[in-house]
Amino acid sequence: MFKKIKLNTLACGAFVAVSLFFFYNSMLLKYWSSKYAPGPGFIPRWASGFLILLSVIAFIYSLKEEGITLDQLLPPDKTRRVNLYVTWGSLVFFLLFVKLIGFLPTSFVMLTSMFSRGTKLPKAALISAILTICCYIVFKVVLKVQIPTNQLGW
């Protein structure tokens, strides 16, 4: 049953929730800062209030319209679905571990997993290694970007 929920409905529902959240928080801010000048809560209140209205209208429309359901979100082909899972998973892996183990190993693992979706693992590992080292040299050495490194300096 969950899979038959329309994406549009879910998205509009999320907009309603987000707008209510921001509306509530904007009520905690001052509406006026002086007699004529708007306070920090002035525009947020109007903006989130208007967003609530629009989101509810869009939500109601979404219930009547046809649209993509949750079980149609991802590509039907398994290979393409796995491509997406691997891409998202490797991005999350990068975020979680880059500060712990450093840029070079994390990027290498991330890129290898992404390249391996289109080519054999040894070739993917080789391309990843070259690309990672090139990016390291260009960004850290040439452009002097302070990329996250591990205890060993890479």
Add this chain to the structure above:
Amino acid sequence: MDITSTFSHLMNGFVSVASGYNLLYCTIGVVFGMLVGVLPGLGPTAGTAILLPLTFSMTPTESIIMLAGIYYGAMYGGTITSVLINTPGETASVITCLDGYPMAKQGRAGAALGVAAMGSFIGGLFALSGLLLLGPALSAQALKFGPPEFFCLILMGLTLVISLLGKSIIKGLMMAIVGLILSMIGVDPFNGTIRFAFGHLNLISGIDFIAVSMGVFALTEIFTNLAEDLKITKEIPKIQSMLPYKEEWPIVLKSITRGSLIGFFMGLLPGCGSSIPTVVSYSVEKKISKHPEKFGTGVIEGVAGPETANNAFSGGALIPLFTLGIPTSPAIAILMGAFIMHGVAPGPGLFTERPEFIWPVIASMFIGNLILVIMNLPLANAWAQISKIPGKYLFPGVVIISILGVYSINFNLFDVMVMIIAGFIAYFIKMVGFPMIPLVITFILGDKLELSLAQSMTMFRGDLMQIFHRPICVVLIAIIVLSLLIGNIGKAKLKQKFGGEESEI
């Protein structure tokens, strides 16, 4: 500003471009732009967003010269894949496939590319000439704008974008408000109060525009492409003579003239999008032609007109940015982000307060167009080979460069997290018709919008109805109301007549 002083400033601009690294960055920008245009899956918006963080260490002039080069360079590059493999490199080149690819199949790929390059060059020059003549004049008028006028102008630009782009005005408005709310995270520009930070240090300085725009444009497109079959197996036809037949020259020149006018004037309209002028130009050429039935089989004016309109549009679209500070398309919005990042406020004061910045940028565009036509004509085959790079190799590379680019803004992984989350959410909500352009435009303009409203209210002592006593505001409000009211009807007719929705990359 009269013609003599405009010309004098332009000459100084050329001298400035020829000095320092400006010419180098111009070349890098147009080459990268060509690359972005040639590669399907990456457009000028994503390309500009990806390179934007790398321009931090440059001067403002160098940065804008390079980023502008990417923008109009991509318009040239998109033609190559449209003609040779029937795959538009970016959305503005979709129409070129209709007659360009049939010409290539007839062995006239060279003529199609040659005419496209010439038309692009002439269209680009025409638009730049328009920029020279109209830019300073419009700027002078825009100096009459006060906070109320700016408030109305920003709203007008936004409502025109929402009305013309995307499937639904309601969803466009929702995304615009989300962009406005996101821009309010951090410090209130008028009162200095911290809002919506919830105690997080990273949110106190606000969410970075580059992280959001790279997420919603570049990363989303990468996800979309990685979910497709990316094997390119098409063969590239051989390119022979780059010139049209002798009897085609009058037709080509007339098409180029019409394309220049159509593209330039449509570029002035916020929300027009780069594909609409090409569609309009194609329709005009077909209507005027003595043999409209031949369109779609490989007629040269079907390539010349739209390609010229494409490049004339890219020049025309810079005028609202330079003179009024209003971005009219996603790529221009990224360019505006670059302006702000480097501490240059686009708008009325640009020509008078920062001539040492704006005139080298304009001069570089003349040079950039020349570099592009020189690169296109003899090197079309070489560029075509680049389009054969499979996406399975290209897109992971783009991912790592995007991550490093965003990280280099503040050396903070939080920005990378924002980019990934924005890309993830945008990937799904784009499927159900939520456009990203209004979000990005209000995100950029949010502070300015809020500040101008606050200043207006203070000026009017709380009585906002006084805005209707100002003639410019009345005109702008009328345009806002009209664009929202008739936006749906007009959009439906436009789309029915001229084609599908604008892509945002």
